[in-house]
Amino acid sequence: EQIILEVKDLQKYYPIQRGVFRSTVGHIRAVDGVSFSVRAGETLGLVGESGCGKTTTGRCIIHLEKPTGGEMFFYKDGVKTAITQKTIRNLRRDLQFIFQDPYSSLNPRMTVEQIVAEPLITHGLKNKTELRDRVVELLTAVGLSGDHLRRYPHEFSGGQRQRVGIARALALKPQLVICDEPVSALDVSVQAQVINLLQDLQEQYGLTYLFIAHDLSVVYHICNRIAVMYLGRIVELAEVDELFANPRHPYTEALFSAIPLPDPDNQLEQIILEGDVPSPADPPSGCRFHPRCRYAQPICSQEQPELQALAGSENHLVACHFGEKLSLRGLKIA
Ligand code: SF4
Numbered sequence: 001e002q003i004i005l006e007v008k009d010l011q012k013y014y015p016i017q018r019g020v021f022r023s024t025v026g027h028i029r030a031v032d033g034v035s036f037s038v039r040a041g042e043t044l045g046l047v048g049e050s051g052c053g054k055t056t057t058g059r060c061i062i063h064l065e066k067p068t069g070g071e072m073f074f075y076k077d078g079v080k081t082a083i084t085q086k087t088i089r090n091l092r093r094d095l096q097f098i099f100q101d102p103y104s105s106l107n108p109r110m111t112v113e114q115i116v117a118e119p120l121i122t123h124g125l126k127n128k129t130e131l132r133d134r135v136v137e138l139l140t141a142v143g144l145s146g147d148h149l150r151r152y153p154h155e156f157s158g159g160q161r162q163r164v165g166i167a168r169a170l171a172l173k174p175q176l177v178i179c180d181e182p183v184s185a186l187d188v189s190v191q192a193q194v195i196n197l198l199q200d201l202q203e204q205y206g207l208t209y210l211f212i213a214h215d216l217s218v219v220y221h222i223c224n225r226i227a228v229m230y231l232g233r234i235v236e237l238a239e240v241d242e243l244f245a246n247p248r249h250p251y252t253e254a255l256f257s258a259i260p261l262p263d264p265d266n267q268l269e270q271i272i273l274e275g276d277v278p279s280p281a282d283p284p285s286g287c288r289f290h291p292r293c294r295y296a297q298p299i300c301s302q303e304q305p306e307l308q309a310l311a312g313s314e315n316h317l318v319a320c321h322f323g324e325k326l327s328l329r330g331l332k333i334a
Contacts, residue, residue, distance in 0.1 A: 102161035
């Protein structure tokens with residue numbers, strides 16, 4: 001498969017500052033050594049609880065936040081470009097972002113036409129008729145219409161606002177769209193509509209998605225592969241069906257056990273994780289999951305397990321000392 005995005009050992013640390021001189025006394029390690037690739041045309045899910053670093057990872061990729069370390073590469077037509085502060089301006093055409101909160105991500109003083117036209121104008125489209133035609137075309141593609149051009153964001157529902165956000169993200173015909181929990185701020189009743197829309201648009205425009213979510217049941221339907229994050233690191237990465245049928249990381253198993261299923265007979269007994277998520281300022285030694293893992297052994301607090309492929313299954317990566325041996329419970333979703 002062709003790779004479109006490669007992330008290598010990404011780190012994002014935030015300094016913790018104290019005292020009158022704001023001296024740095026430590027770091028919050030929000031993202032701490034994350035590596036993965038996204039294949040052209042796929043949807044890769046990045047999943048974990050809030051604070052696991054998934055959103056920060058997405059924001060670092062397009063330099064909405066400055067990474068502390070690591071490298072990122074974008075591939076197009078056989079050309080590999082490092083994504084840096086300098087190159088990101090030119091790469092913005094190809095790399096777009098859909099924000100979680102459609103209420104705060106749209107400028108309330110701009111009309112829908114101005115919002116969707118803005119990236120087009122920034123990238124040189126000046127002709128007024130062409131601009132309007134393109135904006136109407138984009139609004140139609142997301143299920144709105146030319147009738148909405150002169151309206152303001154506050155006149156729309158959450159679902160409609162997110163459609164405007166999607167139209168804006170697609171304006172420059174990007175290759176890769178990072179969707180940061182695009183439906184979690186919306187009513188449950190409109191979540192499925194927006195997910196369906198994203199899937200239709202992916203087919204229509206040949207898009208690749210990095211889909212950030214905290215809810216495994218949402219990503220099940222839209223993703224080809226899923227990377228599970230815990231405390232700033234990826235702990236497991238596999239094809240969706242493989243991950244659900246055959247999880248190999250105890251944290252993934254615990255996430256599955258928390259998903260309510262329509263058929264109570266299939267419901268897994270919930271695995272209650274002991275204690276709170278530890279602080280990313282002072283992550284546990286060895287495997288970061290060890291204080292909460294019911295399979296932990298002495299080695300787990302001493303050595304950090306690397307994310308690596310299972311024997312005989314190069315597409316299934318797991319970061320657990322016992323990933324090959326544990327027999328964990330998967331999840332059957334009808
Ligand atoms: Fe649990 Fe040890 Fe595996 Fe970490 S390495 S997930 S503590 S068994």
